[in-house]
Amino acid sequence: MNTIGPMIAASAKLGLGYADRLLKDVKPELFSTFANGSGAIIESNHPAFIYGHLSLYAPRVVSELGGDTSKIHPTDRFTELFSKDATCVNDESCNIYPSMDEIVETFRLSHQAAISALEAAEDSSFQKSNPNEAMQKLFPTIGAMHAFYVGGHFMLHMGQMSAWRRMIGLGSA
DSSP states (O other): OOOHHHHHHHHHHHHHHHHHHHTTTOOTTTTTSOEEETTEEEOSOOHHHHHHHHTTTHHHHHHHTTOOOTTTOOOHHHHHHHSTTOOOOOOTTSOSSOOHHHHHHHHHHHHHHHHHHHHHSOHHHHTSBOSOGGGTTTOOBHHHHHHIIIIIHHHHHHHHHHHHHHHTTOOOO
């Protein structure tokens, strides 16, 4: 019986539900804008960047577990806009980032695929060495890396989303 993948997937499912709740009442015209508090722009990641950025990591989970990523592989545009090296910019005109619908759909599809891949994977898959050499010291196995991608990394960015909601006056979700 496989146990590691379903344990990691349980956290991913919880996170995905939280991510959906945090989108409540978010308007497309605000999706790619910095918050404005007390008359000053607050340069903190906005929803477009958060959800776009996270959509890049779920395909890694699927790929490293031997799954097909052809339907969820990030486009070059997503990689350029949302990579760990990209800078989140204020897009009040809504012409820099893809639409809210496109970003959220990409995010959901990729994370649902990652959850399915995690649940189906053999426990031995998670014990393999992490192929990400830059992160091997912190996360020596694929299991450790994937638990971070869909757990700690994911929730770190959901914390940013929760703060953004409060800064624009939407409150908690």
